[in-house]
Amino acid sequence: MSDAPVKPSAGTRLRLRITASAESIVRSGHPWLFSDSIHETNRPGQLGELAVIYDRKDKFLAVGLFDPDSPIRVRMLHAGKPVTIDTAWWQARLVQTLARRAGLFDATTTGYRLIHGESDGWPGLVIDRYDTTLVLKLYTAAWLPRLDEILGLIKEKISGERLVLRLSRNIQPLAEKQFRRRDGQMLFGTAPINPVIFSEHGVRFEADVLRGQKTGFFLDQRENRREVETLAKGRRVLNAFSFSGGFSVYAARGGAKSVTDLDISAHALDSAKRNFALNQNFSAVAACRHETVQADAFEWIEKTAAKFDLVVLDPPSLAKRATEREGAIRAYERVNALGIHLLARDGILVAGSCSAHVSSAEFFDAVRRAAMKSGRKFSELKTVLHPADHPAGFKEAEYLKVIYLKFTT
Ligand code: SAH
Numbered sequence: 001m002s003d004a005p006v007k008p009s010a011g012t013r014l015r016l017r018i019t020a021s022a023e024s025i026v027r028s029g030h031p032w033l034f035s036d037s038i039h040e041t042n043r044p045g046q047l048g049e050l051a052v053i054y055d056r057k058d059k060f061l062a063v064g065l066f067d068p069d070s071p072i073r074v075r076m077l078h079a080g081k082p083v084t085i086d087t088a089w090w091q092a093r094l095v096q097t098l099a100r101r102a103g104l105f106d107a108t109t110t111g112y113r114l115i116h117g118e119s120d121g122w123p124g125l126v127i128d129r130y131d132t133t134l135v136l137k138l139y140t141a142a143w144l145p146r147l148d149e150i151l152g153l154i155k156e157k158i159s160g161e162r163l164v165l166r167l168s169r170n171i172q173p174l175a176e177k178q179f180r181r182r183d184g185q186m187l188f189g190t191a192p193i194n195p196v197i198f199s200e201h202g203v204r205f206e207a208d209v210l211r212g213q214k215t216g217f218f219l220d221q222r223e224n225r226r227e228v229e230t231l232a233k234g235r236r237v238l239n240a241f242s243f244s245g246g247f248s249v250y251a252a253r254g255g256a257k258s259v260t261d262l263d264i265s266a267h268a269l270d271s272a273k274r275n276f277a278l279n280q281n282f283s284a285v286a287a288c289r290h291e292t293v294q295a296d297a298f299e300w301i302e303k304t305a306a307k308f309d310l311v312v313l314d315p316p317s318l319a320k321r322a323t324e325r326e327g328a329i330r331a332y333e334r335v336n337a338l339g340i341h342l343l344a345r346d347g348i349l350v351a352g353s354c355s356a357h358v359s360s361a362e363f364f365d366a367v368r369r370a371a372m373k374s375g376r377k378f379s380e381l382k383t384v385l386h387p388a389d390h391p392a393g394f395k396e397a398e399y400l401k402v403i404y405l406k407f408t409t
Contacts, residue, residue: 014049
């Protein structure tokens, strides 16, 4: 491959024929076509170009972005009737995506997801808003040759003072070598000197948009944080795997007596302290005792003698790949058993999972098993899946699930 950026080919369209089973999967709207499902191509495809998929009767089936180096060879943009993918089509798609967020947030929430990848029709592409800062994150190299085009669309339809580019780790070498694009690079506007400040339901947070995990904050847990606020009054709260203390500041605003942030990362805990400082205008936050513990949470919760009235357990993904699924289910059961053990009478467990390879049923059952084996009386308050700005349109996209249990003995 040359070092020059590869432009989507203007010559003959890339045409693919695929296996019968892949045909029905694509027809049903699934956004991924794997390389081993392709049995015929008219020519080699280039990164980011449009690939048109035809069925056995030579009828148009779908069109998507081609990636010659990924096992997900095509990421669908559209399936069904034939379409022309031109500037007007992209504009319409963006307008449609933004319209899905209309009315979701009022002025007290300035941090949320504008585009959520496949499930919004933008496979492998995310845009988050943090007040006037926009963050574009790419999880597939197929968008790299199209960045200028995307940039034009964003400038036209989304207001913002700056746009940061974030790249998933696996595409960073290619992005640098072939496209001179780097993780944390500004696409427009000036680089922020400090973390950017935004708000969620009136709670102020900082986000490290240049280097932080995901795009700088876990925006997907917003509605669970708000729920925790309503449950926290008078309680001693443990926020295990706290990151920057998102759940904790809400708990404090909800009247928690004390909040303990537990994370292995000193960087995350420093951010949690600053997030508490940002919200001292709320008298309940100012009155709440806040402590941070830097430790391996799995070890700490096993050893501590402390008791809590509300435990939030939201670990990082415990199954990074499908083969880790069973081990992850056991690990969820074990870590939640330990969390339950720390709960005082009438204590509440808020257990989360962000592993796409573990289904919500498998996760909820693992937590319920832990609760049953504890021998304590408990009731299930609720289960929560994806929030509206993080839609999950197909099975592999369903990563987020949270279950709330209350232990009455
Ligand atoms: N609940 C958070 C997001 C959690 S992300 C929120 O709503 O914002 C997972 C966090 O777990 C990260 O901050 C990471 O530093 C931390 N982590 C990973 N492994 C850990 C371990 N073994 N012990 C404690 N924290 C850990």
